[in-house]
Amino acid sequence: NAGVMQNPRHLVRRRGQEARLRCSPMKGHSHVYWYRQLPEEGLKFMVYLQKENIIDESGMPKERFSAEFPKEGPSILRIQQVVRGDSAAYFCASSRDRYEQYFGPGTRLTVT
Amino acid sequence: AQRVTQPEKLLSVFKGAPVELKCNYSYSGSPELFWYVQYSRQRLQLLLRHISRESIKGFTADLNKGETSFHLKKPFAQEEDSAMYYCALYGGAAGNKLTFGGGTRVLVKP
Numbered sequence: 001n002a003g004v005m006q007n008p009r010h011l012v013r014r015r016g017q018e019a020r021l022r023c024s025p026m027k028g029h030s031h032v033y034w035y036r037q038l039p040e041e042g043l044k045f046m047v048y049l050q051k052e053n054i055i056d057e058s059g060m061p062k063e064r065f066s067a068e069f070p071k072e073g074p075s076i077l078r079i080q081q082v083v084r085g086d087s088a089a090y091f092c093a094s095s096r097d098r099y100e101q102y103f104g105p106g107t108r109l110t111v112t
Numbered sequence: 113a114q115r116v117t118q119p120e121k122l123l124s125v126f127k128g129a130p131v132e133l134k135c136n137y138s139y140s141g142s143p144e145l146f147w148y149v150q151y152s153r154q155r156l157q158l159l160l161r162h163i164s165r166e167s168i169k170g171f172t173a174d175l176n177k178g179e180t181s182f183h184l185k186k187p188f189a190q191e192e193d194s195a196m197y198y199c200a201l202y203g204g205a206a207g208n209k210l211t212f213g214g215g216t217r218v219l220v221k222p
Contacts, residue, residue, distance in 0.1 A: 031208075033210075042118075042215050101210060105155045
Protein backbone atom coordinates (compact mmCIF):
# COMPACT_ATOMS: atom_id res chain seq x y z
CA ASN A 1 0.00 0.00 0.00
CA ALA A 2 1.67 3.17 -1.20
CA GLY A 3 0.04 5.45 1.32
CA VAL A 4 -1.80 8.66 0.61
CA MET A 5 -0.43 10.32 -2.50
CA GLN A 6 -0.56 14.02 -3.24
CA ASN A 7 0.55 15.85 -6.31
CA PRO A 8 2.10 18.07 -7.13
CA ARG A 9 4.38 18.37 -4.11
CA HIS A 10 5.16 21.97 -4.96
CA LEU A 11 3.01 24.33 -6.97
CA VAL A 12 3.76 27.91 -7.94
CA ARG A 13 0.97 30.08 -9.24
CA ARG A 14 0.70 33.77 -10.07
CA ARG A 15 -2.06 35.81 -8.50
CA GLY A 16 -5.32 35.24 -10.33
CA GLN A 17 -4.47 31.79 -11.65
CA GLU A 18 -6.13 28.54 -10.63
CA ALA A 19 -4.54 25.89 -8.45
CA ARG A 20 -5.55 22.23 -8.57
CA LEU A 21 -4.31 19.91 -5.87
CA ARG A 22 -4.79 16.17 -6.15
CA CYS A 23 -5.08 13.51 -3.49
CA SER A 24 -5.22 9.76 -3.97
CA PRO A 25 -6.35 8.03 -0.78
CA MET A 26 -4.97 4.77 0.46
CA LYS A 27 -6.44 1.66 -1.08
CA GLY A 28 -9.69 0.75 0.62
CA HIS A 29 -10.19 4.21 2.13
CA SER A 30 -13.37 6.01 1.22
CA HIS A 31 -13.03 9.03 3.51
CA VAL A 32 -10.90 11.99 2.44
CA TYR A 33 -10.04 15.12 4.41
CA TRP A 34 -8.25 18.29 3.40
CA TYR A 35 -6.32 20.45 5.85
CA ARG A 36 -4.40 23.70 5.36
CA GLN A 37 -1.32 24.77 7.25
CA LEU A 38 -0.39 28.43 7.11
CA PRO A 39 3.18 29.40 8.01
CA GLU A 40 3.91 29.04 11.72
CA GLU A 41 0.45 27.61 12.42
CA GLY A 42 -1.09 24.20 13.00
CA LEU A 43 -3.19 22.30 10.52
CA LYS A 44 -6.74 23.55 10.05
CA PHE A 45 -9.59 21.40 8.79
CA MET A 46 -11.10 22.43 5.48
CA VAL A 47 -13.40 19.72 4.13
CA TYR A 48 -14.40 16.10 4.55
CA LEU A 49 -15.58 14.06 1.60
CA GLN A 50 -16.74 10.60 0.80
CA LYS A 51 -17.11 9.29 -2.72
CA GLU A 52 -19.20 11.80 -4.70
CA ASN A 53 -20.34 13.55 -1.51
CA ILE A 54 -19.19 16.52 0.53
CA ILE A 55 -19.95 15.62 4.12
CA ASP A 56 -18.56 18.62 5.98
CA GLU A 57 -17.15 21.77 4.38
CA SER A 58 -17.31 23.95 7.46
CA GLY A 59 -13.63 24.86 7.17
CA MET A 60 -13.67 25.90 3.54
CA PRO A 61 -13.52 29.58 2.64
CA LYS A 62 -16.84 30.62 1.16
CA GLU A 63 -15.41 31.80 -2.13
CA ARG A 64 -12.88 30.52 -4.65
CA PHE A 65 -12.36 27.14 -2.94
CA SER A 66 -14.04 23.90 -3.95
CA ALA A 67 -13.41 20.21 -3.45
CA GLU A 68 -14.60 17.03 -5.02
CA PHE A 69 -14.06 13.30 -4.67
CA PRO A 70 -15.45 11.66 -7.79
CA LYS A 71 -16.45 8.05 -8.14
CA GLU A 72 -13.30 7.40 -10.11
CA GLY A 73 -10.00 9.19 -9.65
CA PRO A 74 -8.41 11.34 -6.99
CA SER A 75 -9.92 13.97 -4.80
CA ILE A 76 -9.32 17.49 -6.11
CA LEU A 77 -9.01 20.69 -4.13
CA ARG A 78 -9.46 23.62 -6.47
CA ILE A 79 -8.59 27.22 -5.70
CA GLN A 80 -9.67 29.79 -8.23
CA GLN A 81 -8.09 33.21 -8.65
CA VAL A 82 -5.40 32.55 -6.09
CA VAL A 83 -4.14 35.35 -3.86
CA ARG A 84 -0.93 35.59 -1.83
CA GLY A 85 -2.81 34.61 1.33
CA ASP A 86 -3.51 31.19 -0.19
CA SER A 87 0.19 30.33 0.06
CA ALA A 88 0.31 27.40 2.46
CA ALA A 89 0.85 23.67 2.75
CA TYR A 90 -2.25 21.67 1.91
CA PHE A 91 -2.51 18.21 3.41
CA CYS A 92 -4.84 15.44 2.46
CA ALA A 93 -5.70 12.55 4.76
CA SER A 94 -7.73 9.42 4.23
CA SER A 95 -9.34 6.90 6.51
CA ARG A 96 -11.15 3.62 6.27
CA ASP A 97 -13.41 4.44 9.16
CA ARG A 98 -14.07 7.50 11.23
CA TYR A 99 -10.98 7.26 13.38
CA GLU A 100 -7.44 6.90 12.19
CA GLN A 101 -6.48 9.34 9.48
CA TYR A 102 -3.41 8.76 7.33
CA PHE A 103 -1.77 11.83 5.90
CA GLY A 104 -0.18 12.54 2.57
CA PRO A 105 3.11 14.42 2.17
CA GLY A 106 1.33 17.67 1.39
CA THR A 107 1.36 20.16 -1.47
CA ARG A 108 3.16 23.41 -0.87
CA LEU A 109 1.43 26.19 -2.78
CA THR A 110 3.29 29.41 -3.41
CA VAL A 111 1.46 32.35 -4.93
CA THR A 112 3.69 34.98 -6.48
CA ALA B 113 -16.42 25.30 19.62
CA GLN B 114 -13.58 22.87 20.01
CA ARG B 115 -10.05 24.06 20.50
CA VAL B 116 -6.63 22.56 21.14
CA THR B 117 -3.83 24.57 22.70
CA GLN B 118 -0.16 23.68 22.79
CA PRO B 119 1.44 26.47 24.80
CA GLU B 120 5.06 25.70 23.92
CA LYS B 121 6.27 26.32 20.38
CA LEU B 122 9.71 24.96 21.13
CA LEU B 123 11.07 22.52 23.69
CA SER B 124 14.79 21.99 23.87
CA VAL B 125 16.11 19.19 26.09
CA PHE B 126 19.29 17.19 26.45
CA LYS B 127 19.46 13.54 25.50
CA GLY B 128 18.36 11.37 28.41
CA ALA B 129 16.33 14.11 30.07
CA PRO B 130 12.57 13.84 30.51
CA VAL B 131 10.33 15.69 28.10
CA GLU B 132 6.72 16.73 28.52
CA LEU B 133 4.65 18.38 25.81
CA LYS B 134 1.55 20.15 27.05
CA CYS B 135 -1.82 19.95 25.38
CA ASN B 136 -5.08 21.43 26.62
CA TYR B 137 -8.41 21.16 24.90
CA SER B 138 -11.93 22.51 25.04
CA TYR B 139 -14.77 20.37 23.78
CA SER B 140 -18.33 19.96 24.97
CA GLY B 141 -18.62 16.28 24.12
CA SER B 142 -16.61 13.23 25.01
CA PRO B 143 -13.15 13.89 23.58
CA GLU B 144 -11.06 11.58 21.45
CA LEU B 145 -7.48 12.80 21.49
CA PHE B 146 -4.40 11.98 19.48
CA TRP B 147 -0.77 12.90 19.21
CA TYR B 148 0.73 13.17 15.73
CA VAL B 149 4.43 13.51 14.95
CA GLN B 150 6.20 14.88 11.91
CA TYR B 151 9.88 14.05 11.55
CA SER B 152 12.02 16.15 9.25
CA ARG B 153 11.04 15.71 5.61
CA GLN B 154 8.44 13.09 6.46
CA ARG B 155 4.67 13.11 6.50
CA LEU B 156 2.53 13.54 9.56
CA GLN B 157 1.98 10.23 11.29
CA LEU B 158 -0.07 9.07 14.22
CA LEU B 159 1.98 8.60 17.38
CA LEU B 160 -0.68 7.52 19.82
CA ARG B 161 -4.34 7.87 20.73
CA HIS B 162 -5.81 8.09 24.17
CA ILE B 163 -8.32 5.27 23.74
CA SER B 164 -5.61 2.68 23.13
CA ARG B 165 -3.67 3.59 26.28
CA GLU B 166 -0.47 2.32 24.71
CA SER B 167 3.12 3.47 24.83
CA ILE B 168 4.74 4.17 21.49
CA LYS B 169 8.48 4.81 21.20
CA GLY B 170 8.54 5.33 24.94
CA PHE B 171 5.89 8.08 24.83
CA THR B 172 2.74 8.02 26.92
CA ALA B 173 -0.16 10.41 27.26
CA ASP B 174 -2.93 10.46 29.80
CA LEU B 175 -6.27 12.08 29.29
CA ASN B 176 -7.22 14.21 32.28
CA LYS B 177 -10.81 15.28 31.83
CA GLY B 178 -10.79 17.37 34.99
CA GLU B 179 -7.93 19.50 33.72
CA THR B 180 -8.92 19.03 30.05
CA SER B 181 -5.38 18.03 29.25
CA PHE B 182 -3.62 15.35 27.23
CA HIS B 183 0.08 15.92 27.90
CA LEU B 184 2.67 13.79 26.12
CA LYS B 185 5.58 12.47 28.16
CA LYS B 186 8.76 10.54 27.70
CA PRO B 187 11.11 9.85 30.62
CA PHE B 188 14.35 9.75 28.61
CA ALA B 189 14.46 11.73 25.38
CA GLN B 190 16.52 10.49 22.45
CA GLU B 191 17.99 12.49 19.58
CA GLU B 192 15.67 10.72 17.14
CA ASP B 193 12.72 12.23 19.02
CA SER B 194 13.52 15.62 17.53
CA ALA B 195 10.43 16.48 15.49
CA MET B 196 7.21 18.51 15.39
CA TYR B 197 4.47 17.18 17.61
CA TYR B 198 0.80 17.99 17.19
CA CYS B 199 -2.00 17.31 19.60
CA ALA B 200 -5.35 16.75 17.89
CA LEU B 201 -8.97 16.41 18.96
CA TYR B 202 -11.40 14.31 16.98
CA GLY B 203 -14.88 15.73 16.83
CA GLY B 204 -17.17 18.02 14.94
CA ALA B 205 -20.83 17.83 14.12
CA ALA B 206 -20.39 14.54 12.32
CA GLY B 207 -17.41 13.51 14.42
CA ASN B 208 -15.26 13.59 11.37
CA LYS B 209 -12.56 16.21 11.63
CA LEU B 210 -9.37 16.68 13.54
CA THR B 211 -8.73 19.95 15.31
CA PHE B 212 -5.00 20.47 15.72
CA GLY B 213 -2.99 22.46 18.16
CA GLY B 214 -0.32 24.78 16.87
CA GLY B 215 2.42 22.22 17.34
CA THR B 216 5.52 21.96 19.51
CA ARG B 217 8.96 21.56 18.03
CA VAL B 218 11.13 19.27 20.14
CA LEU B 219 14.86 19.51 19.84
CA VAL B 220 16.90 16.89 21.66
CA LYS B 221 20.50 17.93 22.02
CA PRO B 222 23.33 15.41 22.38
